[in-house]
Amino acid sequence: MGETKLKIRFYTIADFKEEEIWLREEHKKGWKLTKMVPPYFYHFEKCPPEDVIYRLDFRNNKENEDYMQMVQDYGWEYLGHCVGWLYFRKSTSSITNENDGEIFSDNTSRANMISHIMKTRMLPLLIIFLSCVIPNALKMFDSAVSAVFTVFWSLMLVLYIYLLVHCSLKLRALKKDLE
Amino acid sequence: MNDKIRRIYIPMTETGFYILFCLRKPQHGYGISQQVKQMTNGEVTISPGTMYGTLSKMEKDGLIEFFCEENKRKLYKITSLGQEILNIEISRIERLYKNSREEI
Numbered sequence: 001m002g003e004t005k006l007k008i009r010f011y012t013i014a015d016f017k018e019e020e021i022w023l024r025e026e027h028k029k030g031w032k033l034t035k036m037v038p039p040y041f042y043h044f045e046k047c048p049p050e051d052v053i054y055r056l057d058f059r060n061n062k063e064n065e066d067y068m069q070m071v072q073d074y075g076w077e078y079l080g081h082c083v084g085w086l087y088f089r090k091s092t093s094s095i096t097n098e099n100d101g102e103i104f105s106d107n108t109s110r111a112n113m114i115s116h117i118m119k120t121r122m123l124p125l126l127i128i129f130l131s132c133v134i135p136n137a138l139k140m141f142d143s144a145v146s147a148v149f150t151v152f153w154s155l156m157l158v159l160y161i162y163l164l165v166h167c168s169l170k171l172r173a174l175k176k177d178l179e
Numbered sequence: 180m181n182d183k184i185r186r187i188y189i190p191m192t193e194t195g196f197y198i199l200f201c202l203r204k205p206q207h208g209y210g211i212s213q214q215v216k217q218m219t220n221g222e223v224t225i226s227p228g229t230m231y232g233t234l235s236k237m238e239k240d241g242l243i244e245f246f247c248e249e250n251k252r253k254l255y256k257i258t259s260l261g262q263e264i265l266n267i268e269i270s271r272i273e274r275l276y277k278n279s280r281e282e283i
Contacts, residue, residue: 073209
């Protein structure tokens with residue numbers, strides 16, 4: 001095995017397009033993705049620089065053999081999965097038109113994937129926020145709680161608000177573009 | 180045929196039409212996409228995620244059915260309901276074509 005590197009990158013569930021672009025750039029610089037370790041670790045291996053399209057496909061671990069076979073029939077190389085996402089890549093040299101470089105060729109199926117993310121990822125996030133983060137954050141005003149508790153739940157509160165606002169606005173905008 | 184199926188599938192998307200049209204003969208997803216590419220001089224490409232989603236939905240709605248498995252690939256073919264939908268769609272397109280020619 002050649003030279004390898006490990007990178008840490010924070011992408012939320014709404015940033016898959018940016019993630020695809022970043023992985024493509026890395027490959028152009030001669031680093032191909034070999035493995036994903038949840039949640040944010042990317043393993044790369046040195047390779048000849050090449051223009052390779054990366055695509056993330058959200059299946060929420062529901063992919064079956066039929067699906068994997070079909071995607072690979074289309075010339076996509078399967079790299080692995082990470083928290084519900086499947087990672088695929090394909091060299092641009094084998095692409096003759098725009099849709100050859102896509103997992104989805106119409107807006108309905110693209111919008112379906114975004115709705116799937118909203119339902120299976122955003123909804124649980126919102127439930128945890130309302131049922132756990134908010135009640136604990138409110139306890140901070142209770143004088144009996146420790147400083148550690150206050151700091152921890154303040155951070156959680158900020159993190160959750162950021163994630164909820166960022167992801168819901170972005171996913172909604174992505175979906176709107178498709179309508 | 181119930182109204183719901185009719186409402187969903189007529190008029191049909193280009194993707195849906197070609198898939199159903201190709202399945203008059205048993206075929207698997209990638210095979211369909213190759214056939215469609217050929218028929219349209221490469222202008223219509225159906226990507227795998229869209230192909231899989233459409234096949235699953237059509238199978239669920241009874242327009243197509245599982246035919247057999249070949250080299251780990253599922254082959255589907257059209258059902259009588261699917262053929263009925265396809266016929267309605269073809270006459271709709273014929274009318275559309277005819278009317279558009281008359282205009283010119």
